[in-house]
Amino acid sequence: MRRSTGSRWVAWVMVSAAAAVLCVVSLGGQSDEGRYDQVVASISKKGLRELGAYATLAKLLAEGPRLTGSPQADAAVAAMAVHMRALGFENVRLEPTTVGHWIRGEGEEGQIVSPLAGTIPVKVRAIGNSIATPSQGITAGVVEVRTFQELETLGDKARGRIVFFNGAMDPTLIDAFQAYGGAARQRSGGAVAAAKAGGVAAVVRSLTLGIDDDPHTGTMSYDEGTPKIPAVTISTAAAERLSEVLRRDPEAKFRFRTSSRTLAPVTSHNVMGEIRGVKKPEEVILLGGHIDSWDLSPGAHDDGAGCAQSIEALRLIKDLGLKPKRTIRAVLFMDEENGGSGGRD
Amino acid sequence: MRRSTGSRWVAWVMVSAAAAVLCVVSLGGQSDEGRYDQVVASISKKGLRELGAYATLAKLLAEGPRLTGSPQADAAVAAMAVHMRALGFENVRLEPTTVGHWIRGEGEEGQIVSPLAGTIPVKVRAIGNSIATPSQGITAGVVEVRTFQELETLGDKARGRIVFFNGAMDPTLIDAFQAYGGAARQRSGGAVAAAKAGGVAAVVRSLTLGIDDDPHTGTMSYDEGTPKIPAVTISTAAAERLSEVLRRDPEAKFRFRTSSRTLAPVTSHNVMGEIRGVKKPEEVILLGGHIDSWDLSPGAHDDGAGCAQSIEALRLIKDLGLKPKRTIRAVLFMDEENGGSGGRD
Known part of the structure; x- marks a missing residue:
């Protein structure tokens, strides 16, 4: 369970993306402050016009409820990796993590x-x-x-x-x-x-x-x-x-x-993708949500929203051609609901 | 059309009621500030437990869409006067106003x-x-x-x-x-x-x-x-x-x-009720919403919510036995949507 409400949805994407670009490389002689205002405005306008997070959310929800260990969780991981690659993110990869496997x-x-x-x-x-x-x-x-x-x-x-x-x-x-x-x-x-x-x-x-x-x-x-x-x-x-x-x-x-039954733990994955920084690529600004949900719900809000927001922030920055100084990474963590393994391993 | 959103609903009732009692008569030796904090907390708790504004809203919506000049508008006026009397408000009365009468x-x-x-x-x-x-x-x-x-x-x-x-x-x-x-x-x-x-x-x-x-x-x-x-x-x-x-x-x-046709103007009414002030009854704190809505919708939000909030603020103050210094009045104005006559006459 993550704390978020629908009314904060769009604003959250904007703030995430805007915060992330506070490391954009200076391209002209303009003062940083004035340039960042423009960057923030351009991200905000593009985000509000395109509402791309909803398209990402729809892709995630199409896999159904995503409890750790379920085939749907594996399918969601695969689908989000494909999605991040299609959006042109760099270093899209899966990070293994051992998760519990309880079935109803x-x-x-x-x-x-x-x-x-x-x-x-x-x-x-x-x-x-x-x-x-x-x-x-x-x-x-x-x-x-x-x-x-x-x-x-x-x-x-x-x-x-x-x-x-x-x-x-x-x-x-x-x-x-x-x-x-x-x-x-x-x-x-x-x-x-x-x-x-x-x-x-x-x-x-x-x-x-x-x-x-x-x-x-x-x-x-x-x-x-x-x-x-x-x-x-x-x-x-x-x-x-x-x-x-x-x-x-x-x-x-x-x-x-x-x-219900508890089966042997299985290997699942965190999904991540990034925009590499052009000056300090080893310094990472991380945006994340959790990809798993309970078995009774596709978890649009908890936490499909967080996943979609994280991906959308990177999409907006990338599609605007912004060149961040530091690496900006989206991570969809496996297993917040039933143990938190993906965030610890 | 009134600016309001669902997420502000409960908070608005609390603020209205709390603001209104900033004229409550001092009953003990306690400092005003400390006493007002208690009063505000008691209003807030009662409001959140009872959610009485929803019951008022349901009564209003039961009359259906309430365009000026319609039988439903008249019925809503009558129902809200009955409701305010049942809640024990004082000086419940109808104030005549001439409204336009357009029918679809x-x-x-x-x-x-x-x-x-x-x-x-x-x-x-x-x-x-x-x-x-x-x-x-x-x-x-x-x-x-x-x-x-x-x-x-x-x-x-x-x-x-x-x-x-x-x-x-x-x-x-x-x-x-x-x-x-x-x-x-x-x-x-x-x-x-x-x-x-x-x-x-x-x-x-x-x-x-x-x-x-x-x-x-x-x-x-x-x-x-x-x-x-x-x-x-x-x-x-x-x-x-x-x-x-x-x-x-x-x-x-x-x-x-x-x-559609425009018929001759008719007489309709603002509805009002109050809690009389015990020290300065001639000074009035007014809370209001508009009771009319378009003919295509019962107007739960625009502005059934404002009407219900106004009534609920008085109900909470009254049922807690608070004795305001000044008169607190709820007014349900007729005709915001199609001319604003009730607020002008």
Whole structure:
């Protein structure tokens, strides 16, 4: 997950490209400052007229969701290398990196089972890296908590039960990313905390301020020495529903089944291309985004936008015939979502 | 048309309400500054939790498009007065204002007629205040211009023809409202300029940066002493199409028919309600939006948003039990789109 919003899209490309050309070689007698103003204006006008980042984004999205280890991720890497070469970038190359390989598998299903409220189907989505349930699924009573502190005070009440993390994002934080960050631990660390309390599974409210029926995924991890239990998200609407059923029938059960698997790590790649600097080519100005996305979405915004912006900034500089002093490089990093390996290797 | 964007929506409500309470009566020994910080925070939190402006907006939109003189405009006025009373506002009242009454009528249609390119149907929308075509429509050759200057240099070439204003909004202006302003004269003044050049009608490219098939409307006016000719918009996609056909076949004709009519002015109303100030009730802080919208859209953004924001700011202040020193008034003005009478009368 990257912090960005649609309204900053075009502006970001302009700023990236403009910042990158602050190393353009002087070509005439004009003062640097005046010349840079012209360069920035020419980049801005060309970018706004051509909107080339959208064409790049469309090429990337055509490959579909791009989770690390998936054929779509490999195809996206190949397509973006072809694209950078077609745009005339120099030194277009792939940098190997070892990535985790988790797959969702087939057949995720869930339901609330309550003699009082009836049987209510609920969409579930395995959280990235979660183990699967047994093939027959898990059925158990539910204990609802809104915070980790609440879980810690439960004593034995979570034992043998599914721990339902129903902490909503805080709507009073104007910066919604702070609200996201405040609630994200339920997803990343809910399974470990639930297992420590004796729980048999974790069910987590999706991280969104909206009330809808679309369960989100994301990443999680297990601890050494803590039993691994399966973890899923449910939508915000389903979370409200489950909470209401539990108010009326504290003995209601939740049943769910998932089929995810963790396979052996595989080799994937960062993609990079550049415009070589004419004075100090060994000094590099780097623009980047991450090319991977979760398996449930083509990730136009997170982070197809960052990839397209990085490529577009170089395209504009190159097509305007600008000669940067330093090398300007675009890097599409593999694996931000599920481990960050591409940025570390 | 009001300048506002969705991303500023919530922030605008907060700022409006916060600015309005900078006249709250001091209740304790605390410094004004510290107390105002608390007041602003309480308004902000309540607003973000409750999002009441959306409920107000839904009530307004339920009445449909609200062009001056329409039954929907009257219904919206009545509904908003009821709503303000239900929210407990004081002095809820209607202020009469005389508004123009233009109706679109039934049966708008257009087509490009070219022996070379074939007959191509084109959606047309009468511009607000335009006269209608004769009942059989208008069929004539077309002269395309991108600027008023270009029209002035045509000499006799516009005589007996339809003048096609195809000036696109400038995509290089980051502030799209400047681009809108730069192209809007084609719509507001195109018919007069075309008539002065001897044209029989004006066809105007819609004011949007996007290429789509949705013709926009808006307002226009006639001059005393210049023949009144009918004016319509076509979509940006249709404008590109017509331009391309004219390149291949300069003798292509355009045919269109509209049925709009201007009826006698009628009485409509501004709607207002307030929270009376406890120290200086005769001094008024006014928040406002315009309640009318074009007949082709319920105007959620332009300017349902402004109306809902104004009401929400007062609702938050009132429901928090704040006692402003000065009177805070919300006014929903009738007729911004087609004449501005409500703000003048």
